[in-house]
Amino acid sequence: MKVMVIGAGKLGCKLAELMLNEDIEVTLVDTNLNAIDRVSGYLDVLTINANGLEFEALRELGIQDYHLLIAVTDSDEKNVIICSVAKKLGCKKVIARVRDPEYVHQFDFIKAEMGIDHIVNPDLATSNEMARYLLKTYSFNNGEFAKGKVSMVDFRADLMGDFVGRKLSELDGFNGLLVVAISRDGDIIIPHGGTILQKEDVVYIIGESSNISGLAARFKLNMDKKHMKRAMILGGGKVSFYLAQRLIHSNIGVTIFEQDLKRCRWLSEKLDNALIINGDGTDINLLEEENLSSMDAFVGATGYDEQNLLMALMAKQSGVGKVIAKVSRPSYIHLIDKLGIDFALDPTNIIAGDILKFIRGGKVLSVSLLLGEQAEVTEIVADKGAKVIGKPLSALGLPKGIIIGAIVRNKKVIIPKGDSVILPEDKVVIFCLASNVPHLRAFMKFDRGVQ
Numbered sequence: 236m237k238v239m240v241i242g243a244g245k246l247g248c249k250l251a252e253l254m255l256n257e258d259i260e261v262t263l264v265d266t267n268l269n270a271i272d273r274v275s276g277y278l279d280v281l282t283i284n285a286n287g288l289e290f291e292a293l294r295e296l297g298i299q300d301y302h303l304l305i306a307v308t309d310s311d312e313k314n315v316i317i318c319s320v321a322k323k324l325g326c327k328k329v330i331a332r333v334r335d336p337e338y339v340h341q342f343d344f345i346k347a348e349m350g351i352d353h354i355v356n357p358d359l360a361t362s363n364e365m366a367r368y369l370l371k372t373y374s375f376n377n378g379e380f381a382k383g384k385v386s387m388v389d390f391r392a393d394l395m396g397d398f399v400g401r402k403l404s405e406l407d408g409f410n411g412l413l414v415v416a417i418s419r420d421g422d423i424i425i426p427h428g429g430t431i432l433q434k435e436d437v438v439y440i441i442g443e444s445s446n447i448s449g450l451a452a453r454f455k456l457n458m459d460k461k462h463m464k465r466a467m468i469l470g471g472g473k474v475s476f477y478l479a480q481r482l483i484h485s486n487i488g489v490t491i492f493e494q495d496l497k498r499c500r501w502l503s504e505k506l507d508n509a510l511i512i513n514g515d516g517t518d519i520n521l522l523e524e525e526n527l528s529s530m531d532a533f534v535g536a537t538g539y540d541e542q543n544l545l546m547a548l549m550a551k552q553s554g555v556g557k558v559i560a561k562v563s564r565p566s567y568i569h570l571i572d573k574l575g576i577d578f579a580l581d582p583t584n585i586i587a588g589d590i591l592k593f594i595r596g597g598k599v600l601s602v603s604l605l606l607g608e609q610a611e612v613t614e615i616v617a618d619k620g621a622k623v624i625g626k627p628l629s630a631l632g633l634p635k636g637i638i639i640g641a642i643v644r645n646k647k648v649i650i651p652k653g654d655s656v657i658l659p660e661d662k663v664v665i666f667c668l669a670s671n672v673p674h675l676r677a678f679m680k681f682d683r684g685v686q
Contacts, residue, residue, distance in 0.1 A: 236257075236258075236259050236260065236302050236303075237259070237260045237262070237300060237301045237302055237303075238254055238259050238260070238261050238262070238301065238302065238303045238304070238305065238594075239261075239262045239263075239264060239296070239298065239301050239303070239304045239305070239321075239326075240261065240262070240263050240264065240304075240305045240307065241264045241265070241287035241304065241305070241306045241307065241308060241314075241317050242264075242265060242287075242306065242307040242308040242309070242314075242332075243263050243264075243265035243267065243270040243271055243273075243274050243282075244270075244307065244308075244309065245563065245583055246307045246332065246357070246583050246586060246587070247263060247265070247305075247307045248263070248274055248278070249583050249584075249587050249608075250305060250307070250587055250590060251263050251274070251278055251280050252278055252608075253587055253591060253604075253608065253669075254594070255278070255279060255280070256669055256670075256672040256673065257591070257594065257595075257672065257673070257676070258673055258676075259594075260281075261280040261281065262280065262281045262282075262283060262296065262301075263278075263280050263281070263282050263283070264282075264283045264284075264285050264287050264296070265282075265283075265284065265285075266284070266285070266286050267284075268284045271283070271284050283296065287306065287308070287313075287317045288313055288316060288317055288320075290320060290324075293317075293320060293321055293324055294324060298321050298324045298325060298326050299324055299325030299326065300325075301321075301326050301327070302326075302327050302328065303326070303327065303328050303329070303330065303594065304317070304318060304321040304326045304328075304329045304330070305329075305330045305332075305590065306318050306321075306329070306330070306331045306332065307332045308332075311331075311332070311333045311334055311335050311338060314331040314332050314333060315331050315333065315345060315349055315351065317331075318330070318331045318349065318350070318351045319349040319350055319351065322349075322350040322351070323350070328352040328353075329350070329351055329352055329353075330351070330352060330353045330354070330355060330590060330593065331345075331351050331353075331354050331355075332354075332355050332356070332357070332586070333345070333354050333355075333356055334356055334357065334358055334359075334473055335473075336473060336476060336477065336505075339356070339359065342354050352593075353590075353593050355586045355589055355590060356586075357582035357583065357585060357586040358472070358473035358474045358477055358582060359473075359477050360582065360585045360586060360589065361474050361477075361561065361580050361582040361585055362474050362475075362476075362477035362478040362480075362481060363477075363481070364580055364585060365474075365478050365534060365559055365578075365580065366478060366481040366482065366485075367379075368557070368559065368577075368578050369463060369466065369482070369532050369534075369557060369559070370463070370481075370485060378603055378612060379444070380600075380601065380612070380614045380641070380662075380664045381614065381641070381643040381648070381662050381664065383444060384443065384444060384643055384646070384648050385441065385442070385443060385444060385640075385641045385643065385648055385664050386441070386442065386443075386444040386447040387415070387439060387440065387441045387612055387640065387664075387666075388439075388440055388447055388450075388451070389418070389437050389438065389439045389440070390437070390438050390440070390451075390454075391435070391436070391437055391438075392432040392433065392434065392435070392436040392437070392438055393434045393435065394454065395438070395454050396454055398432050399432055399433065399434050400431065400432065400433075401431065401432060402428060402429055402430065402431055403426055403427070403428055403429075403430050403432070404428035404429065408450065408453060409440075409450075410446075411442050411443055411446040411650050412440050412441070412442035412446055412447070412450060412650065413440065413441050413442060413638070413640055413641075413650050413651075414426055414438055414439070414440055415439050415440070415441050415638045415640050415666040416439040416606075416610065416638075416666060417430065417432070417436050417437065417438055417439070418436065418437040418439070418606055419433060419435070419436050419437075420435075421607075423606055423609050423610055423668065425635050425636055425638070425668070439605075439666070441612075441640035441641055441650075441664060441666065442641070442648075442650060443641075443648040443650070463487055463531040463532055463556075463557070464487060464488060464531055465487065465488045465489075465490070465529065465530050465531050465532075466482055466487055466488070466489055466490070466530060466531060466532040466533070466534065467489075467490045467491075467492070467522070467525070467527060467530045467532070467533050467534070467550070467555075468489065468490070468491045468492070468533075468534045468536055469492050469516040469517075469533070469534065469535045469536060469537055469542070469543065469546050470491075470492070470493065470516065470535070470536040470537035470538070470543075471491050471492075471493030471495070471498045471499065471502050471511070472536060472537070472538065474536045474561060474582070475491055475493075475534070475536045476502065476505065476506070478534065478536070479491060479502075479506050479509050480506065483506065483507065483508055483509060488508075488510075489506070489508075489509040489510065490509070490510045490512065490525060490530075491506075491509060491510070491511050491512065492512050492514055492515075492516030492521075492522075492525075493511065493512070493513060493516075494513070494514065494515055494516075495513075496513050499511050499512075499513040512525065516537075516542075516546065517542055517545070517546055519549055522546075522549070522550075522553075523553075527549075527550060527553050527555065528553045528554050528555070530550070530555050531555070531556050531557065532555065532556065532557040532558070532559070533546070533547060533550035533551075533555045533557070533558045533559070534547075534558075534559045534560075534561075535547045535550075535558075535559065535560040535561060536559075536561045537561075540560075540561075540562045540563055540564050540567050543560040543561050543562060544560050544562065544567065544570065544574065544576065544579075547559065547560040547574075547576045548574050548575070548576060551574075551575050551576060551577075557577055557578075558576050558577050558578075559576075559577065559578045559579070559580065560576055560578075560579045560580075561579075561580055561581075561582065562579045562580070562581055563581055563582070563583060565581070565607030565608065566607070567579070584604040584608065587604060587608075588601070588602040588603050588604050588611070589602070591611075595676075598615055598616045598617075598618055598679075599613060599614070599615050600614040600615060600616065600662070601613070601614045602614075608669060609668065609669055610636075610666065610667060610668050610669060611666075611667055611669065611672070612640070612664065612665065612666055612667075613664075613665045613667060613675070614662060614663070614664050614665075615662070615663055615665065615679055616660060616661070616662055616663075617657050617658065617659055617660060617661045617662075617663055617679070618659070618679070618680045619659035619660075620680050621657075621678065621679050621680040622677070622678050622679075622680070623657045623663075623678050623679065624657055624658065624659055625656060625657075625658070626656065626657075627653060627654045627655065627656055628651055628652070628653055628654075628655050628656075628657075629653035629654065631678070633674075633678065634671045634674050636667060636668030636670060636671035636674075637665065637666070637667050637668075637671050637674060637675055637678070638665065638666040638667075639651050639655075639657070639663060639664075639665055640664045640665060640666050641663070641664040642655065642657060642661050642662070642663055642664075643661065643662040643663075643664075644658065644661050644662075663679075665679070
């Protein structure tokens, strides 16, 4: 399979790197020679210094032989035009990144008129994830699968009673739950019954959502049942705008801090019933003047990871129930649990997962990247031709880095054991290390949606 990525920015490079694990032949194109040289130094992909907007450049690159083109330049309009031209030149399928709020309600029209197969919006997707978390009546982070029937959560080991220093096989109260991974000092451990928990371990658990909630309640893990009424957002960018829209629609009072006066005026025009403050949101005195401690939630959503993390930490120390930080550097993700911040989101990872889902085809329902892309959780409908069908899991010979976390059959959640069997059309939630993705594809028979 051949994929061309136009734009060697953060998302373009991330996609190229992830697709190497998919055994995909990747061509990365950008007008910036320095960006191309940088990427060629660490990724085994074909890099081309060219303008994807130029008709002849795409033709010379043989775009008609590509299965997929992904346009992720810094311009929405360029991305749409590149995709439209590539499709007319014979590329089988095309994906465009479009971020401007003015285009959100025109996606269907743009796709139909310009021949675009899929549009991604990292800021909108990130705000949706933030809203999903904020609008829950609990304050621990969870990923949801099978329409909410299955959840995966991560908890610090030292918050879970006397678990530290004990073997997993010795722990009580884990019926209907499965520990799929442990993050320790930035590395992932695939645990077994004899694995001993250490103080700062982050434990990843998959189970039926009701059992996950029961586990959290048992250990009093951030079970704040109070409904949110007020939220404070640091930064007035696109993520903040989309999030504020969602929260206002849910009758939640929103305060946004933004330093750019022109942007403040735009937000005031577009957002009814939101308080827009033109000021430095990193000034703790200013935040306190606006009653930070009385807020139910705080979101750090500026373009600077350090600001988002620092102010989210300050908000937590001020007693705010739920705090979120938008973080784009994978190295910072490991700080989240140590700082006590509830939830950190990387827009690039969210959209990369969405695009991987598109590439893998209709049987793949979702792909969630974890732990700085060291692992993923994939939800897939089992194909009747897959190697895993009809055999006990213990007889499959699955690599250690692939764990079947849950099976959903006839709306019933099954937490699998060695004698469990996957049947055609079961929904299967799978934890997989990045290095084992090719094996996962072989076992689950991904039928790529762009071939």
